[in-house]
Amino acid sequence: MNTAEKIATNERGRISIRNVTKVYDPDGAKVLAVDNCSMEIEAGEFCVVVGPSGCGKTTLLNAIAGFHSITSGEIHLDGELLCSGQKRTQPGSDRIVVFQNGALFPWYTVLENVTFGPVVQGGVNEKDAKDKARAMLGQMGLEGIENNYPSEISSGMRRRVEIARAMMNDPSVLLLDEPFRAMDALTKTVVHQFLLDVYDKSKKTVFFITHDLEEAIFLGSKVYIMTTRPAQIKTILNVDIPRPRDFRALSSATYIRLKKECIEAVHEEALKAFKAGEREMA
Numbered sequence: 001m002n003t004a005e006k007i008a009t010n011e012r013g014r015i016s017i018r019n020v021t022k023v024y025d026p027d028g029a030k031v032l033a034v035d036n037c038s039m040e041i042e043a044g045e046f047c048v049v050v051g052p053s054g055c056g057k058t059t060l061l062n063a064i065a066g067f068h069s070i071t072s073g074e075i076h077l078d079g080e081l082l083c084s085g086q087k088r089t090q091p092g093s094d095r096i097v098v099f100q101n102g103a104l105f106p107w108y109t110v111l112e113n114v115t116f117g118p119v120v121q122g123g124v125n126e127k128d129a130k131d132k133a134r135a136m137l138g139q140m141g142l143e144g145i146e147n148n149y150p151s152e153i154s155s156g157m158r159r160r161v162e163i164a165r166a167m168m169n170d171p172s173v174l175l176l177d178e179p180f181r182a183m184d185a186l187t188k189t190v191v192h193q194f195l196l197d198v199y200d201k202s203k204k205t206v207f208f209i210t211h212d213l214e215e216a217i218f219l220g221s222k223v224y225i226m227t228t229r230p231a232q233i234k235t236i237l238n239v240d241i242p243r244p245r246d247f248r249a250l251s252s253a254t255y256i257r258l259k260k261e262c263i264e265a266v267h268e269e270a271l272k273a274f275k276a277g278e279r280e281m282a
Contacts (some may be wrong), residue, residue: 013205056231
């Protein structure tokens with residue numbers, strides 16, 4: 001199936017990471033962040049990457065997004081070369097990032113934030129953009145706040161607004177860099193469910209970075225557990241918990257088994273990182 005056929009059938013978002021290596025400051029400190037790392041992420045897969053701080057998780061996400069280059073290897077999206085040692089495709093609306101610290105414009109209302117991208121890009125008129133934005137906000141359980149400013153709503157609501165804004169662009173890939181890290185457990189549970197609902201409806205490819213093992217298993221289709229820096233894949237967990245999922249999955253035998261496997265794999269790498277004095281750099 002060629003790229004045009006994939007787009008027509010909504011089978012977009014296949015990511016191929018092939019033998020990727022990233023060296024920071026190659027002429028000075030020569031910090032090896034990622035070493036010969038490979039992943040094959042299918043279209044529509046909810047991929048979660050976990051590992052010690054500083055292990056290179058965000059380095060991979062930034063390379064997919066187009067924020068920086070790689071030293072060697074290749075990253076492909078739907079068969080098209082995104083990034084190599086010689087090429088870097090600029091960030092685009094096919095790869096939307098939701099950041100850990102948020103990126104809403106404080107001077108715009110919620111509705112203006114969500115419609116900003118499509119209107120500025122000229123792909124849709126303002127009325128249609130607002131109609132679509134209201135539908136997206138409704139899907140995220142955010143009816144009635146479109147005229148509020150980001151400072152007037154809770155952190156959980158702001159994060160849901162960011163996801164709605166990202167989905168407005170109909171991306172091939174949704175890139176999430178520890179988006180719920182600072183949230184309390186109760187708020188995180190609510191936002192998780194809305195994210196799962198959006199995923200179940202859209203089947204977008206998701207590349208999700210987290211330190212939270214419970215979050216990784218609850219959300220993911222596959223969990224890629226990384227070694228301490230330089231990043232390589234230690235193991236891959238196939239999360240065979242049926243979808244759609246809700247909080248009841250957290251008490252299932254499958255979830256408990258996967259959590260145990262994940263903890264054992266991550267704990268070994270965390271000890272290595274602690275002993276090496278690793279600090280998060282990406």
